[in-house]
Amino acid sequence: MQTDMNTFSLALALVLVTLVMTLVLIMAAWHSGSGQGLRHWALGNLALTMGLVLDIGQGLLHHNISQILAAGLMVLGLGVIWLGVRAFKGLSQPQAGPILLALLMVLVLGYFHYVHDSVAARLTATGLCLGGLCLLSARELLVAAATPLRRAYWFTGGIMLLSGLGLLARAATGLLGPLLQIDVSDEIIQPVTLLGVMVGQIGMAGGFILMTHYRTIMALQQLSEHDALTGTLNRRSMHDQAQCRLDVLRQQGQPATLIMIDADHFKRINDEFGHQTGDAVLCHLVTRIRLHMRSNDLLGRFGGEEFVVLLPGLNAKTAADVAERIRLAVNNHSDHISDQPVMLSISLGVAGTDLQGHDYTALVAAADAALYRAKALGRNRVEVCTEADAPQRDKMALRLLSQFRHNLDV
Numbered sequence: 001m002q003t004d005m006n007t008f009s010l011a012l013a014l015v016l017v018t019l020v021m022t023l024v025l026i027m028a029a030w031h032s033g034s035g036q037g038l039r040h041w042a043l044g045n046l047a048l049t050m051g052l053v054l055d056i057g058q059g060l061l062h063h064n065i066s067q068i069l070a071a072g073l074m075v076l077g078l079g080v081i082w083l084g085v086r087a088f089k090g091l092s093q094p095q096a097g098p099i100l101l102a103l104l105m106v107l108v109l110g111y112f113h114y115v116h117d118s119v120a121a122r123l124t125a126t127g128l129c130l131g132g133l134c135l136l137s138a139r140e141l142l143v144a145a146a147t148p149l150r151r152a153y154w155f156t157g158g159i160m161l162l163s164g165l166g167l168l169a170r171a172a173t174g175l176l177g178p179l180l181q182i183d184v185s186d187e188i189i190q191p192v193t194l195l196g197v198m199v200g201q202i203g204m205a206g207g208f209i210l211m212t213h214y215r216t217i218m219a220l221q222q223l224s225e226h227d228a229l230t231g232t233l234n235r236r237s238m239h240d241q242a243q244c245r246l247d248v249l250r251q252q253g254q255p256a257t258l259i260m261i262d263a264d265h266f267k268r269i270n271d272e273f274g275h276q277t278g279d280a281v282l283c284h285l286v287t288r289i290r291l292h293m294r295s296n297d298l299l300g301r302f303g304g305e306e307f308v309v310l311l312p313g314l315n316a317k318t319a320a321d322v323a324e325r326i327r328l329a330v331n332n333h334s335d336h337i338s339d340q341p342v343m344l345s346i347s348l349g350v351a352g353t354d355l356q357g358h359d360y361t362a363l364v365a366a367a368d369a370a371l372y373r374a375k376a377l378g379r380n381r382v383e384v385c386t387e388a389d390a391p392q393r394d395k396m397a398l399r400l401l402s403q404f405r406h407n408l409d410v
Ligand SMILES: Nc1nc2c(ncn2[C@@H]2O[C@H](COP(=O)(O)OP(=O)(O)OP(=O)(O)O)[C@@H](O)[C@H]2O)c(=O)[nH]1
Pocket: 229, 262, 263, 264, 265, 266, 267, 268, 270, 274, 275, 276, 277, 278, 279, 282, 303, 304, 305, 375, 379, 406
């Protein structure tokens, strides 16, 4: 009697926990815009809650019907949760799968109730199906991903894996119980299952919310660090990341070179083809630049049509060759951008740590001075900063000369 009470209390607690978790997921899904998984998880939890209510309130309907429907709803719930995991990862979602599986579960249980009555077979069938679905979700989650999302994936995937293994162990009890002469309706199995499901339920819902939270953080980070138009680093984060990289290179005694790139007569392109084509030209330029970058190089947008590339490990001479290749690549592929015959060229200024030291601001100033020299000398060329003090001394004169040529439209 005491055990019965405990089992009922546990079952009731489980229903309440599942209900609360469902409400939390519904509220989270409500404000999540496109949802991407949260709606599935909320719906899946709702089906699980209804299944659990039917399971513990078996007096409400005919006993057998309650049991069959409860198992069907739980299979549907876990199936929809699996769809949610796939939706979150941007994978296809075979919507009919969980419905068909739930129907199959209902048929199988109906058979083992009405045609061939077997508690052990029912236990095995439900355990296999529910456990299998948990393992399917775990398989989607226990994969490599970018941090911090990976932590949330592995946490939720771990919970799913343990739940799946627990449910399979329950299925095994159904199979082996009669052989080992264990009473499968043993009062020990029910409370242990309920406790396990309760912990799994809390962990799973918490994991889904954690996954959504980490993804939001990553999206915000992406927004705050990158330029919305070109996807390159924005000026502030280029400064921070480049200085960080330069500090490491200084400690390792390695050189680095910075290239400043500026589109020539970009105002004309805007005036002639419109701002939208101008935007497309900037994206096209970034694509061209990236083709000549290695995976550990950094690219940032410094201003309107001005970009900065940091090449770790390269001295100014080698980097000047890279700059020349970028210049030629842009020149050679400028015919049609957004279906417009755009003529694009770029000017580039190069400055290396050998002369400027490993200070980002000093490198930018030196590369900027070299860039202005390139502009002043006719544009569409690469200039390398050669003297340590040249930038500051010559900068004003070059800037004036460049401005003068620009005004004359030379
Ligand atoms: N389409 C577009 N234009 C931009 C963007 N940011 C800045 N610009 C434009 O870029 C142009 C830059 O003009 P200028 O600074 O005079 O330089 P320029 O015409 O390239 O001349 P030089 O640099 O001297 O060769 C301005 O007309 C800006 O409006 C952007 O994000 N999209």
